[in-house]
Amino acid sequence: MTTHYDVLIIGAGPAGLSAAIEMKSLAPHLNIGIIDEYLLAGGRLLGQLYEESKGQWWNGFRKSEELRQQIQQLNIDLFLEVSVYDLIIKDESVTFFTERGRMTSKYALIATGASEVPTPIEGWTLPGVMSVGAAQVMTNVHRVKPGKQGVIIGVNMLSSAIAMELALAEVNVKAMALPLYSIENEQHAIPKVIFKQVMAAAHMAPSLLAKLGSKILFTDHLKDFAIQFYPKKGIKMWGIPIYMRSAIKRIEGEGKVERVIMVDITTDGKEIPSTERAIPADFVCLSGGLTPLAELVSLAGVPFYAIEALGGHVPLHNEQMETPIPQIFVAGNVTGIEGAKVAMAQGRVAAQSILLRFNQSSKKQLQQRIAQVHEERRHAAIQFHPLLEQGREELYEKWKLEQSQ
Amino acid sequence: MRIHHHPVLRPLQRKEINFTFNGQTYKGLEGEPIAAALLANNIRTLRVHEESGTPRGIYCNIGHCYECRVTVNGIQGKRACLTPLTHHMDINSGEILSTAVRDWRKQHDHSL
Numbered sequence: 001m002t003t004h005y006d007v008l009i010i011g012a013g014p015a016g017l018s019a020a021i022e023m024k025s026l027a028p029h030l031n032i033g034i035i036d037e038y039l040l041a042g043g044r045l046l047g048q049l050y051e052e053s054k055g056q057w058w059n060g061f062r063k064s065e066e067l068r069q070q071i072q073q074l075n076i077d078l079f080l081e082v083s084v085y086d087l088i089i090k091d092e093s094v095t096f097f098t099e100r101g102r103m104t105s106k107y108a109l110i111a112t113g114a115s116e117v118p119t120p121i122e123g124w125t126l127p128g129v130m131s132v133g134a135a136q137v138m139t140n141v142h143r144v145k146p147g148k149q150g151v152i153i154g155v156n157m158l159s160s161a162i163a164m165e166l167a168l169a170e171v172n173v174k175a176m177a178l179p180l181y182s183i184e185n186e187q188h189a190i191p192k193v194i195f196k197q198v199m200a201a202a203h204m205a206p207s208l209l210a211k212l213g214s215k216i217l218f219t220d221h222l223k224d225f226a227i228q229f230y231p232k233k234g235i236k237m238w239g240i241p242i243y244m245r246s247a248i249k250r251i252e253g254e255g256k257v258e259r260v261i262m263v264d265i266t267t268d269g270k271e272i273p274s275t276e277r278a279i280p281a282d283f284v285c286l287s288g289g290l291t292p293l294a295e296l297v298s299l300a301g302v303p304f305y306a307i308e309a310l311g312g313h314v315p316l317h318n319e320q321m322e323t324p325i326p327q328i329f330v331a332g333n334v335t336g337i338e339g340a341k342v343a344m345a346q347g348r349v350a351a352q353s354i355l356l357r358f359n360q361s362s363k364k365q366l367q368q369r370i371a372q373v374h375e376e377r378r379h380a381a382i383q384f385h386p387l388l389e390q391g392r393e394e395l396y397e398k399w400k401l402e403q404s405q
Numbered sequence: 406m407r408i409h410h411h412p413v414l415r416p417l418q419r420k421e422i423n424f425t426f427n428g429q430t431y432k433g434l435e436g437e438p439i440a441a442a443l444l445a446n447n448i449r450t451l452r453v454h455e456e457s458g459t460p461r462g463i464y465c466n467i468g469h470c471y472e473c474r475v476t477v478n479g480i481q482g483k484r485a486c487l488t489p490l491t492h493h494m495d496i497n498s499g500e501i502l503s504t505a506v507r508d509w510r511k512q513h514d515h516s517l
Contacts, residue, residue: 037468039438039489049413057413081487083468115469127449127462134466134486142441143408143417169408255460256449293469 005033005077007354008096008105010084010296012036013043014340015332016111017067018347019354024074026351027360032076033105035098037083040141041068043113044333045340047136049165052381060340061141087299094300094327107327107354110297111347114311114333117288119154119185122250124286128257132287136162139169147283151260152176152240153248154287155194157201157384160237162285167238174279175234177243177262179286180250181269188288190269191244195227200386227267249276251284260284290337290384300328305398309391310336311384318399319370321350329354336391337384338377345373406445422492439485439496440466440473451475451485452499474499 007023009016012034020032040046042064052058071078079100086097087108094108116131123129128147132154135146149172152159159176166173181189188194227244234241249261249271264275291312298304302315302323317323317330331350332343349369355361377389385391409416419434426443433442440463443451450460451473464472466486473485476497485496 037487039436039487059413061414081489115467116465118470125454125459125461127451127460130463131465131470134463137466138441138444139408140414142437143411143414144441144445145406145408146444147406168413169411256462 003033003101003103004031005103005105006030006358007032007107007109008094008103009034009109009111010036010096011043011111011113011332011334012038012041012078012080013111013113013332013343014045014063014067015113015334015343015347015350016043016109017041017064017071018344019109019111019331019351020076021067021070021074022348022351023355024076027355027358028074030358030360033079033103034071034076035079035082035084035096035103037081037099039081040064041071041078041080044133047133047140047165048340049140049168050161050381058381063340084296087296089300089325089327092327107329107357108300109321109329109331109347109350109354110294110300110334111330111332111343111350112293112296112334113343114290114337115293116158117291117312119179119188119286119288121153121179121182121185121248121286123252123257124284126251126253126257127255128253128282129251129284129286132159132162132285135171135283135285136165139166139171145169145171146285147257147281148172149174149281150283150285151248151279151281152285152287153179153260154188154285154289155198155242155244156188156287156289157382158289159285159287161382162287163240164238167240173240174281175241175243175262177234178247178265178269180247180263180265180271185288189247191230191265192227192267195230195244197386232264246275247271252278257282257284290333292334292336294334297323297328297330297334300325302328302330303402305395307336307391307394309385309387310395314395316395316399316402318396319349319373320353320366321346322353324402336388336395338388339380339382339384341376342373342380345369345376349373406447422490424490424492424494424496426496427498433490435492436489439475439477439483439488439490439494442490443485443496450498453501455499455502456504458501 045060048060084098095104138144179185230244234243247265259278264272297315304313329350331346352366422435431446449462464470468487475485477483
């Protein structure tokens with residue numbers, strides 16, 4: 001069975017849902033479909049929960065529900081629990097191969113978001129070990145605690161945000177610590193590198209790690225911002241001790257997680273001998289941050305560039321969210337790791353670019369939507385990388401270069 | 406393990422239903438992912454590694470990693486984190502599979 005659409009959107013997260021709403025609101029005659037393999041609409045937005053200002057919560061679960069209701073009111077076809085595993089571009093249309101058969105459209109917006117970077121550590125296949133995002137989804141979306149007592153391995157923007165959410169739900173997190181240095185996790189395991197990132201985050205207020213950063217700044221012994229003065233017993237945030245001079249060496253247990261083994265480390269991340277001790281735990285969250293989930297875009301033949309500030313390999317695109325393949329547009333975290341509000345604004349930009357193809361928009365409207373992306377970026381509660389703006393510019397330069405050839 | 410009271414999030418309104426896992430009956434909430442229903446019953450091992458037999462549970466919880474594969478109503482390889490629970494659902498964990506070629510070599514190749 002083949003189903004024909006004007007526009008198909010892959011990914012029902014903040015970017016994809018916002019794009020669909022924008023297009024259908026302005027051009028009701030367009031036939032728009034959204035496909036997502038999850039059982040709820042909202043993507044990574046579903047689990048997000050943080051206090052924007054005193055008493056004002058960004059409640060991703062509720063926001064997702066609002067977006068889904070708009071999708072329903074606008075009669076946009078939403079296909080949940082449908083995985084997309086391939087695509088071909090032929091005769092100026094895109095055909096997706098999905099679990100419910102082939103689906104074809106004139107234009108496609110790929111908004112597949114991000115996935116977590118796996119950070120292997122000895123014992124990580126034991127039941128009870130999960131990515132930090134898994135614990136977030138269990139807690140905030142399905143309201144099941146990941147366990148009775150746990151440890152978070154990896155100190156970064158994502159794990160800090162989720163640690164706060166777990167604390168809010170009264171999940172007992174006994175420690176957040178770095179992984180012990182290994183070839184697989186070197187960028188997550190060296191205290192002086194992580195410390196620098198946390199201090200950089202302190203200047204990206206009012207984000208989460210910023211609170212830890214400013215706490216360090218105001219701790220007397222740390223006035224020179226040096227990692228060697230970071231307290232051995234950690235600094236508590238949301239009641240959770242955050243260690244940077246101790247690391248988790250391995251996870252142990254008979255058939256399931258029972259404990260983690262912690263050791264003291266030098267500022268270079270080297271283990272200090274005879275410092276092993278056990279922390280009892282029935283769950284462990286691993287966190288290596290987020291990276292764009294872009295396999296589908298690569299199947300379309302879009303070139304990729306590795307840009308660290310954007311979270312890894314990102315598909316070539318411009319500020320209008322076009323790719324070099326005329327039928328393929330991108331929006332959201334597949335273009336670089338940022339917050340949900342930026343993703344939503346990017347979705348509306350992609351929508352305007354696609355509407356222009358159908359003569360249903362104007363260059364002026366498109367420019368206004370692009371300006372809103374910059375606005376959201378400036379006011380973002382969480383910035384995942386201090387050099388994000390430069391990363392974006394770097395990619396737009398690649399685009400110009402490619403277009404001039 | 407269920408969070409009944411949360412300071413910000415409203416409670417989920419869902420019907421309680423029965424399902425079976427490896428032949429034993431449990432209670433879960435209609436429409437929640439199988440992985441959540443099992444975790445709420447304190448079940449973490451969803452399958453064993455097909456060759457080594459070592460236990461595996463959820464890892465990514467959003468469909469990417471395929472660590473949570475279970476057999477649902479006779480269909481193998483369903484991701485427990487993506488599959489919504491239904492009344493009387495019959496779920497079984499994955500088992501060790503035979504490795505005929507390797508086992509044959511073990512018996513016949515004496516240099517191993």
